[in-house]
Amino acid sequence: xxxxxxxxxxxxxxxxxxxxxxxxxxxxxxxxxxxxxxxxxxxxxxxxxxxxxxxxxxxxxxxxxxxxxxxxxxxxxxxxxxxxxxxxxxxxxxxxxxxxxxxxxxxxxxxxxxxxxxxxxxxxxxxxxxxxxxxxxxxxxxxxxxxxxxxxxxxxxxxxxxxxxxxxxxxxxxxxxxxxxxxxxxxxxxxxxxxxxxxxxxxxxxxxxxxxxxxxxxxxxxxxxxxxxxxxxxxxxxxxxxxxxxxxxxxxxxxxxxxxxxxxxxxxxxxxxxxxxxxxxxxxxxxxxxxxxxxxxxxxxxxxxxxxxxxxxxxxxxxxxxxx
Amino acid sequence: xxxxxxxxxxxxxxxxxxxxxxxxxxxxxxxxxxxxxxxxxxxxxxxxxxxxxxxxxxxxxxxxxxxxxxxxxxxxxxxxxxxxxxxxxxxxxxxxxxxxxxxxxxxxxxxxxxxxxxxxxxxxxxxxxxxxxxxxxxxxxxxxxxxxxxxxxxxxxxxxxxxxxxxxxxxxxxxxxxxxxxxxxxxxxxxxxxxxxxxxxxxxxxxxxxxxxxxxxxxxxxxxxxxxxxxxxxxxxxxxxxxxxxxxxxxxxxxxxxxxxxxxxxxxxxxxxxxxxxxxxxxxxxxxxxxxxxxxxxxxxxxxxxxxxxxxxxxxxxxxxxxxxxxxxxxxxxxx
Numbered sequence: 001x002x003x004x005x006x007x008x009x010x011x012x013x014x015x016x017x018x019x020x021x022x023x024x025x026x027x028x029x030x031x032x033x034x035x036x037x038x039x040x041x042x043x044x045x046x047x048x049x050x051x052x053x054x055x056x057x058x059x060x061x062x063x064x065x066x067x068x069x070x071x072x073x074x075x076x077x078x079x080x081x082x083x084x085x086x087x088x089x090x091x092x093x094x095x096x097x098x099x100x101x102x103x104x105x106x107x108x109x110x111x112x113x114x115x116x117x118x119x120x121x122x123x124x125x126x127x128x129x130x131x132x133x134x135x136x137x138x139x140x141x142x143x144x145x146x147x148x149x150x151x152x153x154x155x156x157x158x159x160x161x162x163x164x165x166x167x168x169x170x171x172x173x174x175x176x177x178x179x180x181x182x183x184x185x186x187x188x189x190x191x192x193x194x195x196x197x198x199x200x201x202x203x204x205x206x207x208x209x210x211x212x213x214x215x216x217x218x219x220x221x222x223x224x225x226x227x228x229x230x231x232x233x234x235x236x237x238x239x240x241x242x243x244x245x246x247x248x249x250x251x252x253x254x255x256x257x258x259x260x261x262x263x264x265x266x267x268x269x270x271x272x273x274x275x276x277x278x279x280x281x282x283x284x285x286x287x288x289x290x291x292x293x294x295x296x297x298x299x300x301x302x303x304x305x306x307x308x309x310x311x312x313x314x315x316x317x318x319x320x321x322x323x324x
Numbered sequence: 325x326x327x328x329x330x331x332x333x334x335x336x337x338x339x340x341x342x343x344x345x346x347x348x349x350x351x352x353x354x355x356x357x358x359x360x361x362x363x364x365x366x367x368x369x370x371x372x373x374x375x376x377x378x379x380x381x382x383x384x385x386x387x388x389x390x391x392x393x394x395x396x397x398x399x400x401x402x403x404x405x406x407x408x409x410x411x412x413x414x415x416x417x418x419x420x421x422x423x424x425x426x427x428x429x430x431x432x433x434x435x436x437x438x439x440x441x442x443x444x445x446x447x448x449x450x451x452x453x454x455x456x457x458x459x460x461x462x463x464x465x466x467x468x469x470x471x472x473x474x475x476x477x478x479x480x481x482x483x484x485x486x487x488x489x490x491x492x493x494x495x496x497x498x499x500x501x502x503x504x505x506x507x508x509x510x511x512x513x514x515x516x517x518x519x520x521x522x523x524x525x526x527x528x529x530x531x532x533x534x535x536x537x538x539x540x541x542x543x544x545x546x547x548x549x550x551x552x553x554x555x556x557x558x559x560x561x562x563x564x565x566x567x568x569x570x571x572x573x574x575x576x577x578x579x580x581x582x583x584x585x586x587x588x589x590x591x592x593x594x595x596x597x598x599x600x601x602x603x604x605x606x607x608x609x610x611x612x613x614x615x616x617x618x619x620x621x622x623x624x625x626x627x628x629x630x631x632x633x634x635x636x637x638x639x640x641x642x643x644x645x646x647x648x649x650x651x652x653x654x655x656x657x658x659x660x
Contacts, residue, residue, distance in 0.1 A: 042523040043494070154612050155383070184382040184550050189594035189608045211524060214553075214596020241598050255525050256598050257553040259580055266557045268528035272493045 001032040003070075004173050004205035005054070005092075010067035012049055012058065014276070021276040023049045023062070025229050026303075031222075033172065036199050036206035038216040038237070041226035042273050048097075050226070051177055051209045055094060056084050071173070089120050093166030095159070095176040102162060103150040109161050110136070110146025116168040135164040139194055156187030163194060167202075174198065177209045192219050213256050217241055225249050228274045228284030231303050235310035245312035245319065248285045283315065291316045331409055333512055333544045334371035334394060339364050339403035341389055345617065362616045363389040364400070365568035368643075371512070376538055376545040378555035378576070380591070381565035384613040387548045390565070391514050394546060396424055408511060426456055429505035433517040435497035439489040446485040449473065449503045456508065468507055475541075476503035477533050495526035502533065513537075516548040531558045553595050556580050564588045567613055567624045570643060574650025584652040586631045623655070631656055 010027045013020040024046040031037045039047040052058050054069060056076060069076040071091060076084065088094075096102045104112055113135060114128035123131070133143035139160040150158055159179065166174055176195065180188040196219050199206045208220060216223050216237060223240050225233040225248065233246040244250040254267040271288040280286050286296040295315050303313040341364040364386045371377050381387045392398045393405055396416040405412040407428060415424040432438040439448055449469045452458075459465040466485075473481035476499040489497055498518065505513060515534065519527040535558060537543050549555050555562055556576060563573040564587065572585040583589045590607040609628045614620060620627050626636040633656070641653040649657075 042525060156612060184612075185552070185591060185594050186382060186609050187612060188596075189606060190610075193608055212596065213524065213598050217598045218596050252525060253598055255528050257557050258597065258599060259553050259556045259592070259595055260597075260599070266528035266531060266554075268532065269525040270529075272495065272526065273523075 001034060003030050004033045004072075005207070006030040006068075006070040007050075007054070008068040008070065010050065010053065010069065011065040012046070012053055013063045013065050014049075014061045015063055016061065016277075019277070020063070022279065023229055023276060024053070027067075027224075027226070027231050028303075029222075029224050029231075029234060031173070031205040031207055033205050034199060034203040035222065036195075036208060036220045038220040038223045039207065039209045039226060040211065040213065040216055040223055042211055044228075044273050044276070045226040046229040047209050047211075047226050048177060051175055051207070054175060054207070055088055055092060057088075089116055089166075089171065090169040091171055092173045092175060093169070093171035095162045095166045095174070095179055097177040097181065103158060105150050108147055108149060109153065113146075113161065113165045113168055116165055120169050132164070132168070135167055136161075138167065138198075139164045140190070154187075156183055156190060159183065159187075159191055160194065163191075163198075167198070171204070173205045173207065175207045175209070178211070179208060180212065180215055181210070188215075195219055213241075213252060225252070228279060229276070230284055230300075231311070231313060232285065233310075233312045234303070235307075239307065239310045243307075243310075245306055245310065245317040246285075246314045247289050247291050247316075247318060249312075250318055283313075291318070332370040333373045333375075333408055334546070335404075335406040336370070336390075336394070337368045337404050337406075339367050339390075339393060339400040339405060341386075341393065341398065342401045360617065362568050362619055364393070365619070366403070367565075367568070367570050368403075369563055369570065369573060371544050371546060373511075373544055374538055374542040375561065376535070376547060376559045378547045378549060378559035378562045379565060380549055380552055380555050380562055382550055382613050384567070384616060385565040386568040386616075387550075387565050388516060389568075391430075391516050391546065391548050394512075394514055395428055395430055396421075422456060426508045427511045429508060429510040429513050431498075431501055431505055431513060431515040431518045434521050435494060435501050436521065438501050439497055441489050443488075444485065445473070445478075445487050445489075445492075445500050445503075448489075448500060449507050452504060452508050458508070469503075472503040472507035473500075475506050475537065476500070477529075478503065493526075494522050495529060498522060498530050499533070502530075502537075506537070509541075510543065512544045512546065514546045514548070517550070518547075519554060520549070520551065527554065534558070552580070552591055564591065567616060567619065569624065569653065571625065571654070572650070572652045573643065574652075578650050582649070584649060584657050585625075585654050586629050586656075587625050590630070623653075 008028050012024040014023050027050055041047045053064055064077060110129055110132045113132040117123045117128040118125055133146055136143050141160050180191050198204050220237050223237050227248050233240055233249045244253060251269045257266055269288055274280055274284055282298045282300050283296045286292050301313045301315045303311050305311050306317055343361040343363055345359045379387045379390055393400050396412045399413055415421055446469055449472055450465055453465055453468055470481040473484055478484045478499050519530050538545055547559055559576050562576050562579045563570045566587050572588045583592055590609050593607045611628055622637040622639050623641050626632040639655050641655045643651045643653045645651050646658045
């Protein structure tokens with residue numbers, strides 16, 4: 001399978017008056033065509049910053065300090081703004097967080113989907129509107145509803161519109177930022193089903209940014225767990241979820257309710273994620289970790305391949321449960 | 325827990341809430357039949373002392389309307405809500421209003437918006453005491469605030485008194501919200517999605533705190549959520565709502581392990597799981613909850629029900645116990 005997108009050693013700072021804040025540090029991953037990757041972590045872990053950098057849509061304070069973002073061998077970070085515009089929408093489609101607010105309330109839905117094609121592909125409005133109807137069908141909206149306004153759509157339906165829009169210019173890569181947050185469980189399941197079918201049937205490379213481990217387990221092939229701006233663990237969903245190597249991943253999985261085992265207590269992770277202006281000197285997870293040693297306090301662990309295709313950044317990885 | 329008192333802390337009987345639709349919209353809706361939004365369409369349940377009841381449903385199921393009615397913030401069109409033996413509706417209109425406001429407390433969803441950013445934690449938690457003229461001296465007030473912060477797990481409380489919400493993490497903010505509710509020593513907490521805005525790693529912390537408050541102080545909790553998974557961990561009983569009705573109610577373990585209603589079954593089947601070996605068949609219902617103006621005939625779930633038969637279009641099933649299981653509103657209940 002060809003690699004659709006490869007990120008190498010990406011580091012991003014936010015420039016502030018006092019000192020630069022290290023939002024993302026040395027993150028690397030790849031997504032193959034027809035596969036899906038999840039960027040998971042809690043608020044402030046850098047997952048959204050990473051996602052915005054892929055599209056080069058960081059806010060003004062954001063600086064990409066180092067790294068490469070390779071799309072078919074081209075480093076997106078070396079492109080001019082004009083060249084980059086060719087990649088947005090046409091190579092990389094994006095579904096932004098908060099579908100409720102991302103649509104223009106005074107324009108018809110069909111028009112908004114068609115607009116991307118008119119702007120980026122120089123199609124005629126007539127041609128684009130027809131294609132918009134097809135796209136709506138792909139995501140499960142009756143094409144007649146193209147003439148309606150966003151307020152006539154429910155949250156789940158608006159999210160479908162956002163997905164149709166992201167697909168408008170036939171991208172190879174689809175990025176979805178928290179695609180199911182704020183949606184009901186049943187609607188969530190419907191949206192995930194659509195994303196999965198797009199990945200399988202259109203062969204899209206899908207990147208899902210989420211804090212919800214359940215979403216990851218249901219639809220993704222690979223997962224990158226971020227903590228405090230760094231990669232904690234990276235591997236296939238099957239490996240990472242069945243045999244977590246990083247203590248953070250393991251604790252996070254334990255905090256996730258498992259309805260087959262109601263009697264187990266729901267574990268929480270004491271403390272809270274580090275603030276960017278006050279990062280621990282050693283491992284970012286050290287203050288909350290139960291397996292820490294003196295080493296963790298001073299030396300930040302580097303990421304290494306502890307098992308085949310299974311990476312973690314930890315001095316004391318949890319290897320025991322691989323055996324059983 | 326005060327199990328010796330037989331009367332429930334909350335008894336909701338046959339509550340309906342209709343919102344009339346007026347003006348031009350009525351003209352438009354007349355073609356569809358009725359011109360009322362049926363937010364609640366006859367719900368009944370009891371909440372025992374020291375019990376945690378989960379009210380679970382999708383948006384539009386009426387779960388938040390239920391919460392607001394219990395708080396006395398909206399008047400039901402029909403039916404009664406008894407809190408501690410007194411009718412909530414009458415309490416709101418009489419001198420007992422302050423008693424209701426004191427003994428029933430609400431915990432809101434979003435701790436980032438529920439707190440005034442310009443008030444210190446002390447001011448936030450002390451305000452209910454002032455509103456209700458509960459304390460006489462400043463020392464007493466400070467003491468009560470400290471106790472509430474301690475109960476909410478903010479230790480030591482002295483460290484938090486002078487801080488502003490902006491300096492606190494999401495979990496700490498939700499604890500301040502809870503302290504603000506606890507300071508009045510309520511009998512009933514209504515928690516509307518108290519953890520849905522929080523990170524996964526701290527959700528359990530807040531739920532464990534609420535459970536501890538029940539265990540130690542006998543506070544009853546009405547937990548409103550769309551998340552069956554957290555409800556499964558945290559509640560004693562679950563009521564599943566659909567379009568203004570309770571379709572299934574029972575002990576949490578029974579409802580989750582042995583769901584009867586096809587809607588409950590579908591909801592359980594789509595709960596995301598991180599267990600790789602448990603990728604069971606999901607029942608993804610198509611469409612969404614219908615418009616509550618235009619309630620389907622017969623069983624209101626039949627248009628989306630995978631098990632619907634012709635009869636479901638005509639018969640409106642009521643909550644009923646069959647074969648000694650928990651109450652469910654489905655005419656095919658004894659077949660499953």
